[in-house]
Amino acid sequence: MQHDNEFSADVIVVGGGPVGLALAGDLGWRGISCILLEQGDGSIVQPKMDGVNVRTMEFCRRWGIVDQVYNCGYPREYPQDMVYLTSFSGYELGREEFATPSGGSEESRPGISPESRFRCPQNLFDPILRKFAQAQSQASLHYLSRLTAFEQSDAAVVATVQTADDRTQTLRARYLVGCDGAASRVRKGLDIAMSGLGTLTYTTNVLFRCPALRDHTHIRLGYRYLFVGPEGTWATVVAIDGRDTWRLSLIGGKERKELGEPEVRAAIERVLGQPMPYTILSIVPWVRRELVADTYRSGRVFIAGDAAHMTSPTGGFGMNMGIADAVDLSWKLEAMLRGWAGEALLDTYETERRPVALRAVREASGNLLRTLSPGANARLLDASFEGALLRYEVGKHFSATMLREWYKLGIDLGYVYADSPAVVPDEAPWVPDTAGLPQGVPPDGRLGDGTRVTPALLREWQRLSMHLSLGTPIETSWQELPAREVMLYCQTTAPGARAPHVWLADDTSTLDWFGKGFVLVADAGADTGAFESVAAALRTPLAVQRSDNAAVRAAYVAPLVLVRPDGHVAWRGRCATARTARRVLEQITAQSGSGPICANTHSLEETSL
Incomplete structure (x- = not known):
């Protein structure tokens, strides 16, 4: 790429939360110059999120920081159970046991990912992402630097910044991305409207320290505690550090109410239920909303994360969804800046990510209703036989109802970009050839599409059955997704889906193949020459990964599977001529009728801020 002194960087990232840090880090990892602006100093008063889902952990694996997450300081041996109770000194109504954050030993080796979701609260996760971003020579992070205005032309975005020393500076870049949260200045500057259910509740979070709690409760340890009283579910508590710091969330209503000390x-x-010494660390009122931006792009300016979608935290979708936004947008910006994609590729960011947000935020709103599903039970605390029976019934149904929130890989991993122009659909329904596919340890068996029946899959079906048979139905003003679409996840190479994970002989994963450029996963004897020659002519980065591994063949089904830099399947087929390869690559990269676009990727040493 050409050096151009007119530009401070290729991309300006506004917002230094986890989404902005992930985007800056990924851009820098790709060799794209970027400047991150964060108006604060990076400190976390109260961690907003506390769980890193399996897809985000796969991105961390790609970036080489997954071990830092696993060793973030949160006690790995601390139980991750979800507990339903009346108080820490009262009755336990039920619990969902998690031997590990991923859900149990049956999901470790034969599962659908080389990683597991992990408990790493934001105050521990953000510094890891910050260190990753700072390690990229093409990324420059600036704290106490506030975006005050921006404007764009056909060629650039110009940002006005108030710096840490109270100076005003002007930066010029080819693109700007607002990762600046729910109150996004970037979104408001673009006059982008948002749609959805709007305000769901006014809630208050209280961070408090209580060292005595672990030793003065008969309730077994858990991570998240849901408190049910005679009036229904009224609060939750999470173990922030697995030691003595806890976050109490008081679930309010739709009317604003400020709580005093x-x-x-x-x-x-x-919630303690008996006298114990404690210290209040902070009190933060917040508004639970369900809103999604009507558009994610205006010219050279994009929005991502909470700037693009606001969601109830019930389900843990917010930050994880935002990081997936960043990964989707990052490779497309790189493609455009390096000249191997057409302008229309950037439009697919919204085409792909907005439906994912609509699906997830609505699922989170349903999860809020499931949290509140016990309703009022006036005699719940009665110390009588009838009270015990009532507590048994409430706990049984509440436990089954909440399974949908805890087991939701269909939301975390199961989204498919089937309608995206950057994906080439199958020309006809794909019928896999399962003859000769390997069988494994019991239980042996396959679904119609060739998917192995594993202990993990059987457990998913069992949880789904329990949820459907014992869970409390909730009334919504919308049509909910079928529970099986949320709770079941089968790996597939259907175009637009996340490419499957398979363990390889060297203890690496097929997912380790993906990240930079396109990858053509090919059977050992498949002809890849057409794709290789066409990719070279189009200047499209392409690597070929051949495998005679029977498990890879079983998971990938097709002899040729083209995987995008974000790890999603772009195309699959049994063979490819040069004409087919050109059609596929031109469609995916939106190159048809467009020439290469030159841009700069240069050292940031010349940029002072």
């Missing part, structure tokens, strides 16, 4: 103390003492 006496009310907060009463709530803490109610």
Whole structure:
């Protein structure tokens, strides 16, 4: 790429939360110059998120930081159970046991990912992402630097910044991405409207320290505690550090109500259930909303993360969805800047990611209703036989109802970009050839599409059955996704789907093949020459991964599977002529009728901020 002193960087990233850090880090990892602007100093008053889902952990694996997450300081031996109770000194109504954050030993080796979701609260996760971004020579992070205005032309975006030393500076870049949260200045500057259910609840989070709690409760340890009283579900508590710091969330209603310290103390003492010393660290009121931006792009400016979608935290979708936004947008910006994609490729960012957000935020709103599903039970705390029976019934149905929130790989991994122009659909329904596919340890068996029946899959079906038979139906003003679409996930190479994970002989994963450029996964004897020659002519980065591994063949089904840099399947086929290869690559990269676009990727040493 050509050096151009007119530009401070190729991309300006506004916002230094986890999504902005992930985007800056990924761009830098790809060799794309970027400047990140964060108006704060990076400190976390209260961690907003506390779980890194399996897809985000796969990205961390790609970036080489997954071990840092696993060793973030949160006690790995701390139980991750979800507990339903009346108080820490009261009755336990039920629990969902998690031997590991991923859900149990049956999901470790034969599962659908080389990684597992992991408990790493934001105050521990952000510094890891920050270190990753700072390690990229093409990424420059600037804290206490506030975007005050921006404007764009056909050729550039010009940003006005108030710097840490209270100077005003102008930066010029080819693109700008707003990762600046729910109150996004970038989104508002673009006048982008949002649609959805709007305000769901006014909630108050209270961070408090109580070292005595672990030793003065008969309730077995868990990570998330859901408190049910005679009036219904009224609060949750999470173990922030697995030691002595806890976050209490008081679920409010749709009317704004500011809680004073006496009310907060009463709530803490109610969840404790008996006198214990504690210290309030912070009180943060917040509004639970369900909103999705009507568009994710205006010219050379994009939005991502909470700037593009606001969701109830029930389900843990927010940050994880935002990081997937960043990964989707990053490779497309690289393709455009390096000249091997057409302008229309950038439009597919919204085409792909907005439907994912619509699906997830609505699922989160349903999860909020499931959290509130016990309703009022006036005699719940009665110390009588009838009270015990009532608690048994409430706990049984609540436990089954909440399974949908805890087991939701269909949301985390099961989204498919089937309608994206950057994906080439199958020309006809794909009928896999399962003859000769390997069988494994019991239980042996395959689904119609060749998917192995594993212990993990059987457990998923069992949980789904329990949820459907014992769970409390919720009434919604919308049509919910079928529970099986949320709770079941089968790996597939259907165009637009996440490419499957398979363990390889050297203890690596097929997912380790993906990240930079396209990858053509090919059977050992498949002819890849057409794709290789066409990719070279189009200047499209392409690597070929041949495998005679029977498990890879079983998972990937087709002799040729083309995987995009973000790890999603772009195309699959049994063979490819030069004409087919050209058609596929031109469609995926939107190159038809467009010439290469030159841009700069240069050192940031010349940029002072």
